[in-house]
């Protein structure tokens with residue numbers, strides 16, 4: 494279903510060739526480019542920071558969707574905005590002042606995203622819906638690509654879709670998206686699907702055609 498946006502996660506790309514990998518996935522039909530920022534503290538893995546985002550920004554023609562799996566968040570918002578993030582997503586679980594964080598993200602000129610871990614309920618969204626542009630429902634525990642989809646999140650997305658009503662808020666799903674799990678989330682009301690391993694498997698910058706086949710299969 495092409496009304497659904499596919500956002501390949503470059504966590505599954507060839508780290509020695511980010512520029513070419515991004516050009517390849519966009520040429521093969523990616524709608525957004527998802528960048529997983531991990532700090533070795535909020536999640537048990539380390540990836541990239543603002544300098545990497547800034548370096549890849551000129552290669553991205555679509556949307557740079559930056560997923561911050563870091564705590565604290567606030568000291569780094571300005572740097573990621575300056576690096577060219579279009580969407581900047583922070584985790585609800587990253588600190589006690591998510592309201593302030595979301596205000597700061599919009600003040601920095603980015604779309605504000607709010608990510609929820611699989612164990613986090615939707616209740617806390619009630620007072621935040623008017624300050625967010627995207628909700629990211631994690632369908633794995635964040636930290637690594639290639640994990641198994643957590644099915645309990647399908648009903649959560651249906652409930653979220655009803656909560657959002659007419660508001661112009663994207664519902665993004667992140668983790669374990671495959672041709673099998675994607676239709677469940679599309680039916681539940683998601684409109685942006687992040688996929689890492691399922692997009693990059695079988696392809697390379699030398700042979701990017703599998704990326705396109707993988708994107709179309711989702």
Ligand code: DX5
Nearest residue numbers: 635636638639668669689690
């Ligand atoms: C997980 C990341 C995801 C991950 C998705 O912490 O936020 O974006 O890269 O990878 P797959 O699609 O392989 O589950």
Ligand code: ZN
Nearest residue numbers: 529560667687
């Ligand atoms: Zn992510």
